[in-house]
Amino acid sequence: MAYNVLPLTKLIEQFERLPGIGRKTAQRLAFYVLSLPKEKAQQFADAIIDAHEKIKRCKTCQNLTDKEFCPVCSDDTRDKETICVVETSQDVIAFERTREYHGQYHVLHGLISPMDGVGPQQLTIKELLSRLTDDHVKEVIMATNPTVEGEATAMYIAKLLRPMGIKVTRLAYGIPVGGNLEYADEVTLYRALEGRSEI
Amino acid sequence: MAYNVLPLTKLIEQFERLPGIGRKTAQRLAFYVLSLPKEKAQQFADAIIDAHEKIKRCKTCQNLTDKEFCPVCSDDTRDKETICVVETSQDVIAFERTREYHGQYHVLHGLISPMDGVGPQQLTIKELLSRLTDDHVKEVIMATNPTVEGEATAMYIAKLLRPMGIKVTRLAYGIPVGGNLEYADEVTLYRALEGRSEI
Numbered sequence: 001m002a003y004n005v006l007p008l009t010k011l012i013e014q015f016e017r018l019p020g021i022g023r024k025t026a027q028r029l030a031f032y033v034l035s036l037p038k039e040k041a042q043q044f045a046d047a048i049i050d051a052h053e054k055i056k057r058c059k060t061c062q063n064l065t066d067k068e069f070c071p072v073c074s075d076d077t078r079d080k081e082t083i084c085v086v087e088t089s090q091d092v093i094a095f096e097r098t099r100e101y102h103g104q105y106h107v108l109h110g111l112i113s114p115m116d117g118v119g120p121q122q123l124t125i126k127e128l129l130s131r132l133t134d135d136h137v138k139e140v141i142m143a144t145n146p147t148v149e150g151e152a153t154a155m156y157i158a159k160l161l162r163p164m165g166i167k168v169t170r171l172a173y174g175i176p177v178g179g180n181l182e183y184a185d186e187v188t189l190y191r192a193l194e195g196r197s198e199i
Numbered sequence: 200m201a202y203n204v205l206p207l208t209k210l211i212e213q214f215e216r217l218p219g220i221g222r223k224t225a226q227r228l229a230f231y232v233l234s235l236p237k238e239k240a241q242q243f244a245d246a247i248i249d250a251h252e253k254i255k256r257c258k259t260c261q262n263l264t265d266k267e268f269c270p271v272c273s274d275d276t277r278d279k280e281t282i283c284v285v286e287t288s289q290d291v292i293a294f295e296r297t298r299e300y301h302g303q304y305h306v307l308h309g310l311i312s313p314m315d316g317v318g319p320q321q322l323t324i325k326e327l328l329s330r331l332t333d334d335h336v337k338e339v340i341m342a343t344n345p346t347v348e349g350e351a352t353a354m355y356i357a358k359l360l361r362p363m364g365i366k367v368t369r370l371a372y373g374i375p376v377g378g379n380l381e382y383a384d385e386v387t388l389y390r391a392l393e394g395r396s397e398i
Contacts, residue, residue, distance in 0.1 A: 005265050011250040014243045018228050029217050031289055034250055034263070041251045044213045045244035051210040051233055052240045064233070066204050090230055 008034065060131065062107045062124040064089045072096075072105055079103040081138040085128065085157065087111055087145060095143070103141075106131065111149035112156055120156060128157070132164055139167045146173060207233070259330065261306045261323040263288045271295075271304055278302040280337040284327065284356065286310055286344060294342070302340075305330065310348035311355055319355060327356070331363055338366045345372060 008030060015026035033041055057063065058070035061083075065071070072078060072092070082103030086092060087110065095101050108123045131137065140161055144150035158168040173191035175184050184192070207229060214225035232240055256262070257269035260282075264270070271277060271291070281302030285291060286309065294300050307322040330336065339360055343349035357367040372390035374383050383391070 005254060005263060005269075007246070007250040007253040007265050008263065011246045014246045019231050020224065020227070025219065027289065027292070028219070030250070031287070032218050033247055034254060036251075038251055041247050045247040047206070047210045047213045048232055048240050048244040048247075051206040051229070052235075052237055054206040055204060055233060064204060064207065066206050070204075088230070090226065093226070 057107075057109075057124075061105045062109060062127055063092055063105055064107075080136045082141065083128070083131065083137055083139075084141045084143050085154075086143050087150065087153075091143065108144070108153065111144060111147075112153045113149045123153070125157060125160070129160065132161065132166060137166060139169060142168060142170045146171075256306075256308075256323075260304045261308060261326055262291055262304055263306075279335045281340065282327070282330065282336055282338070283340045283342050284353075285342050286349065286352075290342065305339075307343070307352065310343060310346075311352045312348045322352070324356060324359070328359065331360065331365060336365060338368060341367060341369045345370075 011030040011033065012023075012026045015021055015029045016023060018026075021029070033044065036044070054066045055064050056066075058065045058073055059068055060073040061070060063070045063072065067074070079102050083106050084095060084101060084103055085106045085108060086095070087108050089107055092105050092107060095105070106124065106128045108125070108128075110118050110123050112118060112120055112123065128140075132140075140157075142154035142158060144154050154170060158170075161168050172195055173188065174195055175181060175188060175192045181189070210229040210232065211222075211225045214220055214228045215222060217225075220228070232243065235243070253265045254263050255265075257264045257272055258267055259272040260269060262269045262271065266273070278301050282305050283294060283300060283302055284305045284307060285294070286307050288306055291304050291306060294304070305323065305327045307324070307327075309317050309322050311317060311319055311322065327339075331339075339356075341353035341357060343353050353369060357369075360367050371394055372387065373394055374380060374387060374391045380388070
């Protein structure tokens with residue numbers, strides 16, 4: 001391409017590295033950022049640096065926060081007896097959106113995946129175990145994704161916790177609300193049947 | 200939402216302001232940027248600032264460039280007799296991708312649109328006229344988008360140039376290559392019929 005402006009190409013490349021952003025979208029975003037007033041562009045750049053500098057892991061649940069302890073862990077009105085174990089901070093946001101869960105969280109920051117070279121020691125399992133030494137916690141809900149890695153991680157952690165006398169539960173499988181039976185896969189449908197309850 | 204980390208929320212908001220990026224995608228991008236190593240995040244922020252500081256308009260064609268004159272204008276091997284007038288720098292990239300156009304460009308940085316309060320004086324029409332005072336230019340190709348604003352702008356500029364004795368042309372309308380006649384709208388089909396050529 002004859003038309004090649006280095007700072008612009010670099011910006012396009014930066015956007016292209018983001019997940020789910022292809023060449024065309026990256027180009028559109030770069031031109032948009034370029035069209036912003038100078039101070040708006042500065043704010044964008046600052047937000048990136050700021051988030052990186054200020055956000056760290058909560059000392060208790062390992063969720064991302066800009067304080068020493070995250071809002072959930074520092075909220076004394078929340079139930080201290082239940083810990084919901086999730087893969088990422090996004091999963092915490094998803095659960096909070098239900099407004100129906102009032103317990104604690106623990107963010108693993110990954111799943112056990114030997115294929116990707118991720119073992120249990122790369123996750124925050126050690127930190128989870130250290131939270132269970134006092135007698136507060138009665139139940140640990142394994143809320144990892146229903147994938148091979150999610151299942152394996154849930155099973156691994158469940159095995160560790162069972163000797164400690166803590167109840168370990170797993171999210172229910174079934175058909176999604178508003179979904180269509182016709183399009184449900186066999187495994188999901190079987191699990192929904194298996195987990196049926198009286199009405 | 201109980202879970203609200205200010206620097207993270209700010210970063211999500213920044214992404215959400217980009218065109219075509221909704222709340223969910225913004226969240227995904229923000230978490231991705233957060234997961235980058237510190238120096239990668241710094242590079243991203245730098246690319247934004249850099250592009251803003253270094254990129255300006257070419258003194259001749261008004262295209263975006265990091266030099267005084269853009270690569271097209273400083274290329275002596277290119278035809279100086281033809282100027283292709285486009286709305287944006289992205290359009291220049293699109294034309295360069297065809298590898299079939301070897302003339303000059305002129306970037307208007309907008310289209311006449313009374314509804315949006317954009318008049319001819321906000322575009323780079325003055326700069327275009329000043330390029331036509333010498334005798335080099337024989338033809339001006341109006342290559343604005345085939346929209347109401349694009350047409351109006353093309354007509355407006357054509358009217359200004361006609362008294363100067365310069366040939367003003369417009370891109371051909373017709374069915375897109377690889378397109379399907381069945382799905383072509385009536386106006387396009389009519390224009391394709393009207394513009395038919397002998398084979």
